[in-house]
Amino acid sequence: MDIMLRTENLMKRFGGVTAVDGVDLEIRKGEIHAVIGPNGAGKSTLFNLITNYIEPSAGKVYFKDEDITNIDASAICKKGIARSFQLTNIYPKLTVFESVQMSLLSHRGWSNNLFRSTRSLLKEETEAIIEMVGLKGSRDVMGELLPHGDKKRLELAITLGNEPELLLMDEPTAGMSPDETWQTVGLINQLAMEKGLTVLFTEHDMDVVFDIADRISVLYYGQLIFKGTPEEAQGSQRVKECYLGDSSC
Amino acid sequence: MFGVDTANIKPMTLVVGLSVLVVMVGLGFVLDTFSVQVLTEALIMSLFAMSFALLYGHTGLLSFGQGAYFAFGAYGFALALTKLHLPFFLCILIGIFAAGVWAWIMGYLCVRLSGIYFAIMTVVVSQCTFYILFQWYSVTGGDNGIQGLLPPEFLVNARHYYLFILLVVALASAVFYIIVNSPFGLSLKCIRENIVRSTFVGIKTRNHMHKAFILSGLLAGLAGILFCIHTRSVVPQIANWQSSGNAVFMGILGGASSTLGPFLGALIWVLLDAFVSGYTERWPLVIGLILFAITFFAPGGLMGMISSYFTKRTRRRITET
Numbered sequence: 001m002d003i004m005l006r007t008e009n010l011m012k013r014f015g016g017v018t019a020v021d022g023v024d025l026e027i028r029k030g031e032i033h034a035v036i037g038p039n040g041a042g043k044s045t046l047f048n049l050i051t052n053y054i055e056p057s058a059g060k061v062y063f064k065d066e067d068i069t070n071i072d073a074s075a076i077c078k079k080g081i082a083r084s085f086q087l088t089n090i091y092p093k094l095t096v097f098e099s100v101q102m103s104l105l106s107h108r109g110w111s112n113n114l115f116r117s118t119r120s121l122l123k124e125e126t127e128a129i130i131e132m133v134g135l136k137g138s139r140d141v142m143g144e145l146l147p148h149g150d151k152k153r154l155e156l157a158i159t160l161g162n163e164p165e166l167l168l169m170d171e172p173t174a175g176m177s178p179d180e181t182w183q184t185v186g187l188i189n190q191l192a193m194e195k196g197l198t199v200l201f202t203e204h205d206m207d208v209v210f211d212i213a214d215r216i217s218v219l220y221y222g223q224l225i226f227k228g229t230p231e232e233a234q235g236s237q238r239v240k241e242c243y244l245g246d247s248s249c
Numbered sequence: 250m251f252g253v254d255t256a257n258i259k260p261m262t263l264v265v266g267l268s269v270l271v272v273m274v275g276l277g278f279v280l281d282t283f284s285v286q287v288l289t290e291a292l293i294m295s296l297f298a299m300s301f302a303l304l305y306g307h308t309g310l311l312s313f314g315q316g317a318y319f320a321f322g323a324y325g326f327a328l329a330l331t332k333l334h335l336p337f338f339l340c341i342l343i344g345i346f347a348a349g350v351w352a353w354i355m356g357y358l359c360v361r362l363s364g365i366y367f368a369i370m371t372v373v374v375s376q377c378t379f380y381i382l383f384q385w386y387s388v389t390g391g392d393n394g395i396q397g398l399l400p401p402e403f404l405v406n407a408r409h410y411y412l413f414i415l416l417v418v419a420l421a422s423a424v425f426y427i428i429v430n431s432p433f434g435l436s437l438k439c440i441r442e443n444i445v446r447s448t449f450v451g452i453k454t455r456n457h458m459h460k461a462f463i464l465s466g467l468l469a470g471l472a473g474i475l476f477c478i479h480t481r482s483v484v485p486q487i488a489n490w491q492s493s494g495n496a497v498f499m500g501i502l503g504g505a506s507s508t509l510g511p512f513l514g515a516l517i518w519v520l521l522d523a524f525v526s527g528y529t530e531r532w533p534l535v536i537g538l539i540l541f542a543i544t545f546f547a548p549g550g551l552m553g554m555i556s557s558y559f560t561k562r563t564r565r566r567i568t569e570t
Contacts, residue, residue, distance in 0.1 A: 051449065077451035089449075091442035102432075102439050106451040110432040112460075117427070118435050162450055 002029035003065075004166055004198045005050070005081075010059035012045055019045040021222035022059070027166070032192050032199045034209045037219035038242075043202040044086055046219065047170050051076055051083050063166070078107070082164035084155045086171045086202075092144035096135050096154055099143055101126040103161025126161070133157045133187065149180040156187070167191075169201040173208055181205065185212055210234075218242070262426070262508075270419055277411045286479075289411045291519040292418045293475045298499035298511035299425055300468035305497075306505025307429055308461045309441030310360075314371030315469045315496040317355065317378040320488030322348035322470025323477040324382060327395040337401050341474055348470020349463055351378070356462030360455050363444075375493045382485035394484035398477055414475055421471060426508055428464065437461055469496070498536060502543055504550025513551055 005027040012020040020042045027033050035043050048054045050061055052073045061069045068076055082103075091099050104122045105111055130136055133153045138146060143154055152172065159167060172188065173181040189212055191197050203209050209216065210230045218226040218233065220242045226233060233239050277285060297319055304310040325347025329340040355374045362370050382389045389395070404410045428434050439447040440454050448454050477483040486492065495518065503514025518536070525532040547554040 053445075053449075072453075073448045074451050074453050077449055083449055085445075089443060089446045091439055091446060093442055094438060098435060098438070102435050102447075102452075103450040105432045105435065111436045111452055111457075113432045114428050114434075115431055117430050118432055119430070121432065158446065158450060 003027070004029045004063070005200070006062040006065075007046075007050065008060040008062070010046070010049055010061065011057050012042075012049055012054065013057045018222050020049060020056075023219070023222075023224045025217060025224065026227070027198060027200055028215070030192070030196055030198055031214040032188065032201070032212050034213035034216045035200065035202045035219060036206075036209055036216060040221075041219040042222040043219055044170055045222075047083060047168055047200075047202070051081060051168065077162055077164075080163075080165040081168065082159035082162040082166075083168035084152075084159050084170060084172065086174065088148070088151045088155055090143040090151055090154050090158065093142055095140050095142055096130060096146070096157070097126060097139050099154060100129050100157045100161045103158050104129075104163075107162045129157050129160050132191075133160070134183070149176050152176065152180075152184070153187075156184075160191070164197065166198045166200065169199065171202055171204065173203065173205060181208065188212060266419075266423075270415070273415055274412065277408055277415065282407050285407050285411050287519055287523045289407070289414050289479055290476075290523075291516045292411075292414050293472055293479060294495075294499060294519055295512045295515035296418060296421055296468055296472035296475070297496050298503065298515045299422070300465040300472065301496040301500040302505040302511045303425070303429070303437075303461060303465045303468065305500060306507070306510070307434065307441065308437040308458060310458060310461070311368045312359075312371045312462075312465070312493075313368050313490065313497060314355075314373075314375035314493050315465070316488045316490065316492035317371075317375040318348045318352050318466035318469035319473035319476070319492060319496075320378055320382060320483075320485070321351040321466075321473070323473035323483045323487060324389060324395075325470070326474040327398055327477055327483045328388070330398060331395055341471075344474040345467055345470050348473065349467045352463045352466020352470075353459075356459050356466065360458040360462060372490055372493070375488060375490055379485055379488040379490075382488055389485065392485060394482055396482045398481050398483065400478050404478075410479070414479075417471070417475065421468065422508075422512075425468070429508070433457070433460070498540060501550055502539065504552030504554075506549065507552035507556065510550050510552040517551075 003026055005025070007023055007025040010020055010023045010025070011018065023046060025046070035046065037043055045054070049056045052068070052071065056069065060067060063079060063081060068079065101118065101122060104125055105118070108122065110116070110121065127139070130139055133156055135150060135153055135157060138150060143151065146154060156169070156172065173184050176184060185208055188199060192199055213230055215228065216226070216230055216233045217224055218239050225242060226236055226239050228236070276288060280288070297315065300318070301312060301315050304312045322344040326340050326344030329335050329343040330337065335343070359367055359370045359374065383392060385391070399405065400410065404413055436447070436452050436457050439450070439452060440457060444454050473487065476487070499514035499518045500511060501514070502517060503512065504510030521532060521536060525535050543550060549557065
């Protein structure tokens, strides 16, 4: 089984708090992998460590057996890891088209070109991605004017523009209506199948997790307490105690 | 990579640009000498405003230190001309190169800071440049500056110099337009809008900001050179924070994010300088009041105001039909 992403004893301390405590994560090629855990379990911090948005206190991150622990965040993206954020992170005053086009331009090595006009550069590819996420009608609308669900979709489109092999999504359905949530779930499934994407995501909605995840990792106070399939997770006493059994989490 | 695909420049922009150019050439022949000189200065200042606009309007970096590169260009040119006695056009290239090198070094330091710290650093650089030029008597002539910067004979006539400036500014604006509409230009807008997101789509943000800083320095340097030929002299005051503030004023007044904004801002500023200063010596107060009104009522500058009027009108028309 090919391992796409592996973390080794990954750790992050913020003063006296250990937010991520010796996590050994393993993401297989082509799977949809969910990281779940109660609030403050360290899910977002784990994502930030993998993409080097924050530096780990200890431990290593390997992407396809290559050590990427301390390389620049923009270089990690070039290697094929794209991410979205928990709080939607888009370009407020750029149109949908421009936003997605930039990712493609950057990925294909155009971003330093001073003399080509962007008007028609990679137009078909950009429009294909916009259509795929269902924003075709909003092609020339500024990001900030989109409704919340569409902003999330735009961010997904921006990450897809990087043509990643591994997609990290921090709460992709947060704040969405049930309809939008299931559309997004369908989209993630479709992407994983059609493009052979490996997806790592965090999610609060357990219905979503059990619907699309191939495997689950459970974080609890920074520690990885469970790895396995959704069925195994439901059967695990430890997971129930820490998380699933307690509906207030 | 250097192939400019002209087919993709909006035909409308090309038509408007060429018509403006034709009108401007015509003005050079019909206006009186004083007005021609005012227009010359407006054109030169529009390059200075453009250098600010590239950083602020396009990249989101508030530079209060454009005077440093304006002065470095001017002094580089003036020293090459008066001390080394090199050919005129070679001196212009040397001036631009000097401004570029200074922007490369100072930009390296500045882009490591963000927000207000970036702005303060640019002022510091501008003031340091001023004091170097002001106190290094043996080379720069201190507060006397350098006089007698005469262009070649065929440019001495004010109308001829005007046409020369018009040509240079037209070429520089065309390059500016191409750059802000290139993939690099788009990456600058992305950095302006959201630097974190830009990093995570693989843009080397600091590197791109540094390049924008150098390009802006080159433009400011070119403006400085043309300005000192226009006035036949160079003084250290063109490096200080007030001179830098002029670039900020022109950029904000016209609209730093739009292509035409710097031209409009520079034109208004030079006209105020030329005509209001005849009525009252307190003309900077007028400028202050205008800036006050702009920041309150039209944060996008005059061009921003115009374009938002058109967007609203189109939207109204769409909803009516």
